[in-house]
Amino acid sequence: MLPAHHSHRFSLADVLSSLFASVRHEDNALDLRPVDRAVVVVADGLGVAALRARSGHARSLMRMLLDDTAPTTIGSGFPTTTAAALATLTTGHNPGEHGIVGYTAFDAAHDRVVNQLTGWDDLMPPERWQLEQTLFERSVADGVPAFVVGAARYADSGFTRAVLRGAEFRASPSIEGRFEVARDILDANDRALVYLYVPELDQVSHRHGWESEQWIARLEELDSAVRMFSAGLREGEGALLTADHGVLDVPAGSHVHFDEIPGLLDGIRHVAGEPRCLQLHWDPDADEALRARTLAAWQASESARSWVVTREEAVAAGWFGPVVKPEVLPRIGDVLVAARDGIAYYDTRTATASARAMVGQHGSVSSAETEIPLLRMGDYAAS
CATH class of the missing domain: 3.30.1360.180 (Gyrase A; domain 2)
Structure with missing residues (x-):
């Protein structure tokens, strides 16, 4: 028998769409409280299995994961790869609709295989290849400013144009610095939808594996930044932390x-x-x-x-x-x-x-790849 597409009650398609509805003070799939300013933190490659295995190095994240008042795990969808998963998150649609179906994909019009993260060119304009409106575009059209906080090298990439279009890009080179930028955005706006991207765990896992000391160091850095950011959230502000996929080490x-x-x-x-x-x-x-x-x-x-x-x-x-x-x-x-x-x-x-x-x-459908966290902070923690 083939594995089912929906192995969890919720998926990445529900996350940013629920934040968008929450800022609009509307009902949403995740039953998030109405807020004026919302943040989604995407820790690339942070699967629940790896997080649990290194729980002693991420006590703040684990405290949220063990909260039994609301679902704290969701499914990443298929395939478990960054290009497809982030497009699902930022559009609220699955790959069959947004069109990014893998790390590399077949471009039939030009008889070639193209990298969906780095291979964009004039033959495959990102704005046309990714077929759905982003939730950032919808947010801005609705009068709510949208922001992306990430490393500067992503600011003008084709992938950013494909899946993050509509948001204003703010850059910082460090994990801690990105959370500080997000705090500044919340302070400067009466209403806001913010996406904060943390690629470091995924980058280290590819080079050294998630069982490495290098991965643990990045996890501790993330945990510390989340703890400080969460403690500073104010009334009318909510945040979720999730991932695009999990990871397993393959020798x-x-x-x-x-x-x-x-x-x-x-x-x-x-x-x-x-x-x-x-x-x-x-x-x-x-x-x-x-x-x-x-x-x-x-x-x-x-x-x-x-x-x-x-x-x-x-x-x-x-x-x-x-x-x-x-x-x-x-x-x-x-x-x-x-x-x-x-x-x-x-x-x-x-x-x-x-x-x-x-x-x-990552890329397939094992639980290590598909099960990702959904951790609630600020006003969302009481949802």
């Missing part, structure tokens, strides 16, 4: 070199997705018999450790949400290979040394 010995397994690339023109969730696209010249043989080869080789499904099966199972727009459908792989064991797939002909050195991984 080099658990890499699967799929290009070295006979039959797996027959009739395949493009490989998109990420190491824990491949999205394979057929060569248009591959006939049905060849496609059937290649699919059978993948199932025979990998079904014991991964879900090997067709696009039609994934869409029917709701992996990309209950609705998949016609223009999004070609972006999804004809065949998807989603790891269920602690493995990662690499094509040794094309994978860079830096990619193969990555320790912390």
Whole structure:
């Protein structure tokens, strides 16, 4: 049986949309109290499993996680990768609607695979590729200023234009500094919707793994900043902390070199997705018999450790949400290979040394990847 799309009561699609409604003093999915100024903190890569395993280094976060007055965990959605997850958060729509379906995705109009974080160009304008209005655009149109607080290098990126458009960008190089900027925004505005991005945990986990001392140091830094920020929230202010996905460590010995397994690339023109969730696209010249043989080869080789499904099966199972727009459908792989064991797939002909050195991984549907925190502060803590 395929894993269900909705493994939790709430998902990232509910988070910023609920904050937006809260600032409008409207009912919302998360039952947040009405506030005038709201903040969502996104700790990239902070899964609940890793947080619990390092609970002694994050006492403030754990205190919130153990609060039994409201749900404190949600699902990240599919695939568990930053590009897709943040688009879901900031639009309130699933990948089948907003159109960012993986770390890399197939651009059918130009017969290429494009990195959805860094590969934007004139052939794929971010404002048109990401198909939904952002909640920041809606907020500003409604008269509520919207702000993004992040590292300066993201201010003018294509990905920012795709998923954060509508918000005013404010920069700070440090975790602590970003929380200080957010506090300044709240002080300067009667009403505000604020998104604060913390990429450091994810960056360190990719290089060293979440079980490393370096990851713990970043977790402690985040915990301290959250504690101080939360204590300073005032009446009419609420904040949530969540993540885009979780993480698990995959040693080099658990890499699967799929290009070295006979039959797996027959009739395949493009490989998109990420190491824990491949999205394979057929060569248009591959006939049905060849496609059937290649699919059978993948199932025979990998079904014991991964879900090997067709696009039609994934869409029917709701992996990309209950609705998949016609223009999004070609972006999804004809065949998807989603790891269920602690493995990662690499094509040794094309994978860079830096990619193969990555320790912390995500992209598939294990609980370590999908279960993320939803921690409440300020007026939201009493919701």
